[in-house]
Amino acid sequence: MARDIQLQRNPAIRYALLAIGWLSVVLGVIGIFLPVLPTTPFLLLAAACFMRSSKRFYLWLINHRRLGPWIVDYLDGQGIPLKGKVYAISLMWLSISLSCYLVPLFWARAFMLTSAVLVSLYILRQKTRVAP
Incomplete structure (x- = not known):
């Protein structure tokens, strides 16, 4: 599943997106165990940030054995x-x-x-x- 990945050229914005992406991954994982934090929105935000900052991290996230299906199913409209x-x-x-x-x-x-x-x-x- 490869979406159109367009990396940000500005290094400052790229690093900010990476930081937001990883923070979102952490919050999404915490949300799996803590019901007050939503998992899917944080993982979707992480995927969006990684899509613009790091092809490697984006592919890692969407192909992750546990986290990937949360994102891919939603993006593919499977429900x-x-x-x-x-x-x-x-x-x-x-x-x-x-x-x-x-x-x-x-x-x-x-x-x-x-x-x-x-x-x-x-x-x-x-x-x-x-x-x-």
Whole structure:
């Protein structure tokens, strides 16, 4: 799976994109285990940054045994597996509910609940990938 890779010519921008890309990879991996951090958006951001800064890192990420499918399936329009949708929405609402219980600030609760509703709607609107 090779997309049109156009590397940034400006070295400062290239290094900034590399740094953002690696930070996104780290946050995406943490998001696999921590439900309050979304995995796929961080991995997509990393892929976009690497696509413009390092062909080697871009190919490493999309061909990675564990991380690659998150990116490739989304970019190819194959959708999200039903199990993944249920897992993501369930864990998100569990963590948001706990956070709302622990945080007494109305504005913080409103922000968390609004975010959870919008993310849930986004996930539900994505195509559901049929199991192979």
